[in-house]
Amino acid sequence: MTASDLRARLAAGTRAARVVAAVHQATWRKVAQRDAALAALPHAAALRDRAAEIRAHVLARLPDYLEQFVAQATARGAQVHCAPDAEAAVRIITELAVRRGLRLAVKAKSMTSEEIGLNAALERAGLRVVETDLGEFIVQLDRDRPSHIIAPIIHKDRRQVAETLVRALGCRYTEDPTELTQIARRHLRDIFRRCDLGITGVNFAVAETGTLVLCTNEGNGRMCVSRPRVHVALLGIEKLIPRLADLPVLLKLIARASTGQPLGAYTTLITGPRRPGDPDGPEELHVVLLDHGRSRILAGPHRDILRCIRCGACLNACPVYRNVGGHAYASVYPGPIGSVLAPLLDGPSHADLPRASSLCGACLDACPVKIDIPQRLVALRAEHRARRPRAPRVGVRLWAWVMRRPWLYRLGQRVLRQMVRDDGDGFARRGPGWLALWTAGRDLRRPPARSFRALWNEELRDER
Amino acid sequence: MNADPQTPAPPAALATLLARLRAASPGDAGGDAPGAAPRPRGQPAEARSAPRPADPRDRRAVPADHRDLRAVPLDADRVAVFTAAATAAGLIVHHARGTAWLPTVLAVLEKLGARRILLEPADTTAFRAADAEVLAAALRAAGREPLVRPDDDTLFEGVDAAVAGVAAAIAETGTLVTASGPQTARGTSLVPPALVLLVDPAQIVGDLLDYFADPGLATALPANLNLITGPSKTADIEGVLVTGVHGPGHVHGVLRGGGGEPGGPNAPRTPVF
């Protein structure tokens, strides 16, 4: 991927006017909801500190807590598998599904499952896979990709959703969101009745009790974990918390950060499969622990990014994301979190993503677990430079060389002033060479005839 | 590194993962020690990948008790807090003293236009077998059809509303908690389009922190525990809030007050779950 590919994708993103408008409206609303929710929460700042502590503490002792989690979950009847990478996770789940003769899989929204490309593999193995989160359902029908980790169709309007459902389900055309939702509900209800495999992610895993915690709103997640006879939970190894008593600290923050609610409609705690005597529930619970690069990140300087609880608040806060939309990142994880995670998980194909930031820090302000994303981005940029010492995009090397020589610096100032031709009012509308990168979008003030240094030498130094 | 799906995580796969993680053990790697003074934004602690000396703060224990961060004070009127929070979340709250719960529930079901009603009593809740019998009789008298333990087809097609109790309630967020068990199915509070839950005010815990700090909870977790906060909902289409997606769109909570006291400040009660 060339350096210009990122620029081209982001530029195209800024030009998709309808998507940009939709993302603006949605993200500003979410920011306002989040701000209002946190303003109404007592001890919000202290809770945020505590949440960051809890997550950092777990990462500092991850093997111990994982060991505890596995023992506890197993003792309560879960079957725990370890997948060092995406291929292993896909193989484990696919073989399990085939061996059990499973035919119809329902999925709750799981970015981890997108990360490993699970759906395609299951379909190749002969299963039908149905996304049941409303946004993901639409995305699947459209063969589209989600553009936000919490609100998958933030880039679509109701008209597009209506067209999708008419085309895919043959239903009547309506643009009313309630009616559209009811159409999807009726269709999926039948699927929920017949499904035999449920696949979910996990928001938090409690080491103390071997419990999986799912935070959802629609009810599809609950269907996925209660209806089918096999439930597979895909768990990134970093998602642990130590004890049940630590869970509410994170619960108080995740829904507020995500959607401005004190709590989502359903917070589901799963501890093992169906118990003897339970009238319903899965016969088997399989927890697939996924590494896929996380242990490598844990060993390195970017470990803090693993504190992420996937709330999406950073996407909502980010002015870059707001102006380009999620697809422009070309990554399972878009936005600020994606700009750090994608290069770390996927390496070369996303090495340029850390450029997609002005380092404004809105993401850090929004993050419930205080991940310093700008710091991570600068560090990633430095690592990228170190790997490719001969490829600066703009002549930074030359510029730094000039800047170390005051006489050259002053010469450079005069050259710049010559390059910037104004229209008489002190501003240039078009600059030559690389200055055109600036003037394409904004005017440039012409450097005044006398720099400060000149003013100092000629007047200010001896002024009283 | 394949795991045979028939058996629990083979020690080899887990051991390999743990060994890899222990090799990555921090203290030498980078990362902030959170909870310390906030590090200035943008500081390049590892610009050159120079190893940092081990920071003992990285491994310090997290405080055991977070209840100093509670939102609901211990002396709060939990019924009032619950009612306000639940209402804000879209739960419809009813207060019924003594035997008034029965006409209250009947009125709710009538308003919902429910004809076939699933009843799920449980000993440890505010909706016990005797209550269910009384309600069933009243429903039949009104020409409605009470059901217990319906089969799957009936549950999905033929049930208009479910009536059940709860394992606990949380005032801070207006949350009702249902727990799976021999008498309580997961589908009851999920599949029917309407849900009526009976609550003893003594079951109401103040804060989320209180609920999860109860040592009894960890030892008595059911296989499926649900914190239900309002109706099922989505805002995926243009951010427009729509209720009643896959879970019930109408959720009612009936607080069965005792004969006398209005459920004011109480000594903290241990919920069942």
Added chain:
Amino acid sequence: MDVALFVTCLTDTFYPRVGTAVVRVLRHFGCRVHFPTGQTCCGQPAYNSGFHAEAAALLRRMTAVFAGYEHVVTPSASCATMVKRHGPALLADDPAAHAAALDLAARTQEFTRFLRDVLHVNIAAHLRLREPATYHYPCHARAEYEAADLRGWLAAAGPPAEPAHPDLCCGFGGLFAVDLPEVSTAMLGDKLDSLRAAGASLIISNEAACTLQLEGGAHRRGLPLRFQHIAEVLAESLGLLPPDGGADA
């Protein structure tokens, strides 16, 4: 009190009037101002883009240029952040350079912070605003130790005018502005909309980079907005500068 002015490359080149304002205000409050002529740039653009060797070289040079001055004052919030927060870590490999960087960091202060915390000037008391004004906080200085209380000072000087989104980034972001210019320009549009919502004609900041971006965008769109550094406003209020006329006052 002796103060060395670190004027910054952008202010030196594009906004010399800001430098003049800083000098006159400092002198007004009793400082003797020095201008080490060897100064050029702190290296921040290189640092943000990951060119840490180049940034380190510029920082190292800066420690030499500003050696021996008890106070170093700069009108740029982000350059102050660069020197105070990023410089020492950048030179961590070389103990002598690292010590010099720490020393420079301790002696360097952003202009308004210096006025308030060292000279104990009540900035709000001296401000005279002649038109509705609002503020822009540069992102790289929002952390508490560098933030100027622009909002508070303006509120004390007149009826408050709030942007729609006070903390919104202007889109400059260092080399980002020319590396991903379409995104930078789109962000600039959002920021200008936010500022216009304040209904003010004057935008006050303490960051040359943001001003370059904001006034460039405002001028392109023909918006009736003026941009000034808080130092200019203060100098005009104190009668140390004639009200703004021309690029070269």
